[in-house]
Amino acid sequence: MQKVAVPTDLPAIGPFSWGVKLGDLVFVAGQGPLGPDGKVIEGDIRLQTRKTLENFRKVVESAGLSLDDVVSTTVYLKDLEDFRAMNEVYSEFFAAEPRPARATVRADLLLGMKVEIQGIAYAVKGERLQSPRPMRASMAKKKKSKKAAKKKAYYAGRKEKKAKE
Numbered sequence: 001m002q003k004v005a006v007p008t009d010l011p012a013i014g015p016f017s018w019g020v021k022l023g024d025l026v027f028v029a030g031q032g033p034l035g036p037d038g039k040v041i042e043g044d045i046r047l048q049t050r051k052t053l054e055n056f057r058k059v060v061e062s063a064g065l066s067l068d069d070v071v072s073t074t075v076y077l078k079d080l081e082d083f084r085a086m087n088e089v090y091s092e093f094f095a096a097e098p099r100p101a102r103a104t105v106r107a108d109l110l111l112g113m114k115v116e117i118q119g120i121a122y123a124v125k126g127e128r129l130q131s132p133r134p135m136r137a138s139m140a141k142k143k144k145s146k147k148a149a150k151k152k153a154y155y156a157g158r159k160e161k162k163a164k165e
Contacts, residue, residue, distance in 0.1 A: 006063045010055060011038035019059040026063040030076065030118040031055040032111070040111045045082040048114045049089040056117055057093070065121045067093055070100045073119035076107040086115055 006019030006026065011034060020027045033041045033051035041051050057067055073094075077086060083104065094100060100119065109116055
């Protein structure tokens with residue numbers, strides 16, 4: 001499997017990709033409230049969270065997915081007192097159930113940002129597996145094949161017995 005950078009129109013501010021696609025997964029780098037010039041947009045936590053999630057959405061959509069395909073996020077807050085206001089804006093962007101799994105932590109953020117959000121999206125293609133654990137599916141196949149072999153041997157034995165009679 002080859003990893004590929006997700007092309008975006010977000011400003012390059014360091015030696016990293018804003019998103020990386022690997023198979024059906026897209027890893028979204030930490031997004032912040034950056035404007036087109038690469039500078040942090042000043043404002044309260046609601047404004048910064050909105051801009052951060054708009055940038056996050058740009059990366060996900062550039063990979064051909066939507067926010068509904070996001071399975072996990074990590075939210076970094078400079079001040080945990082901002083949690084409630086950040087959460088209000090976050091819930092506007094991730095309104096559909098099931099919402100992504102999420103962790104929220106306090107962090108000293110760069111460039112004067114109040115919030116940064118990273119995440120993982122999954123591109124669902126084709127049918128989902130019937131079993132949530134592939135190991136169990138293969139075990140079921142083994143059981144079926146053993147059962148089929150026993151059945152085959154039983155009927156072969158009966159056929160052989162009839163032939164002798």
